[in-house]
Amino acid sequence: MDSPNALELSGVGLMIGGARILEDISFTVPQGEMVGVIGPNGAGKTTLFNVISGLLRPTEGTVAVSGNDVGRLAVHRRAAAGLGRTFQTSSLFPQLSVLENVRLAAQARLGGSLSLLRFPHRGDGATRIAERHLEEAGIAGKAGTAAGGLSHGDKRKVEIAMLLAADPEVILLDEPMAGVGSGDVPALSEVIRRMHRDSGRTVLMVEHHMEVVLGLVDRVAVMHHGSLLAIDTPEAVMANPLVQSAYLGEPV
Numbered sequence: 465m466d467s468p469n470a471l472e473l474s475g476v477g478l479m480i481g482g483a484r485i486l487e488d489i490s491f492t493v494p495q496g497e498m499v500g501v502i503g504p505n506g507a508g509k510t511t512l513f514n515v516i517s518g519l520l521r522p523t524e525g526t527v528a529v530s531g532n533d534v535g536r537l538a539v540h541r542r543a544a545a546g547l548g549r550t551f552q553t554s555s556l557f558p559q560l561s562v563l564e565n566v567r568l569a570a571q572a573r574l575g576g577s578l579s580l581l582r583f584p585h586r587g588d589g590a591t592r593i594a595e596r597h598l599e600e601a602g603i604a605g606k607a608g609t610a611a612g613g614l615s616h617g618d619k620r621k622v623e624i625a626m627l628l629a630a631d632p633e634v635i636l637l638d639e640p641m642a643g644v645g646s647g648d649v650p651a652l653s654e655v656i657r658r659m660h661r662d663s664g665r666t667v668l669m670v671e672h673h674m675e676v677v678l679g680l681v682d683r684v685a686v687m688h689h690g691s692l693l694a695i696d697t698p699e700a701v702m703a704n705p706l707v708q709s710a711y712l713g714e715p716v
């Protein structure tokens with residue numbers, strides 16, 4: 465039998481206070497694919513991410529990870545089911561070092577006590593996992609730096625290392641370039657490309673920076689007025705007249 469898709473949305477809809485926010489969204493993402501989610505302001509991209517990651521429950525339809533319906537699970541249960549996400553704003557502990565932040569994610573995965581934080585030199589499994597993923601995210605050189613003092617670009621690298629340490633099947637990146645200086649965008653794009661290629665994980669990424677999306681992803685999902693307008697290769701999506709008219713007046 466074929467293995468199930470890493471992510472499968474079927475007829476997903478969301479009503480909030482009588483307003484329709486998402487309408488009949490269906491798409492599948494095979495294991496290992498990277499999909500970019502784009503769309504004009506207010507199209508529903510963030511809401512869609514919130515529904516997939518469990519911050520919001522869909523009022524219609526199903527969300528499945530590796531064939532298991534997670535649509536009614538709370539956020540922490542979805543993490544256990546293999547979903548990991550970053551947020552537009554940083555979720556790091558600013559006073560802790562880069563290594564300690566990533567170590568916490570590794571400890572959560574291993575199910576160990578957070579009190580290990582008081583003994584950072586024990587060479588424990590969590591530290592080894594954290595060091596490996598800091599290397600993969602290109603931020604190992606700043607392992608001892610307090611996370612609060614990092615640039616936006618470096619914070620995003622730490623968050624990617626934390627995601628890898630948590631070992632999710634499906635990674636949701638919510639506007640990874642938000643707030644990142646233009647000079648840091650190419651290096652962060654490269655970290656995301658490498659993370660996807662080397663880990664073989666499935667990645668869904670909302671991103672306004674069109675060049676980044678088109679240069680990184682296998683397919684692009686275009687949202688418009690809460691619906692899925694198209695999902696196709698970057699070339700096909702950019703040539704799609706429906707997409708062009710949705711973006712009319714918006715810089716593409």
Ligand SMILES: Nc1ncnc2c1ncn2[C@@H]1O[C@H](COP(=O)(O)OP(=O)(O)OP(=O)(O)O)[C@@H](O)[C@H]1O
Nearest residue numbers: 480483485503504505506507508509510511512687
């Ligand atoms: N809790 C809510 N209650 C009412 N309306 C909401 C709520 N959350 C989102 N919306 C509306 O749903 C629509 C989609 O919002 P969403 O933030 O998902 O869009 P987006 O594509 O992420 O936009 P942007 O690119 O500006 O971040 C918007 O019209 C927004 O005002």
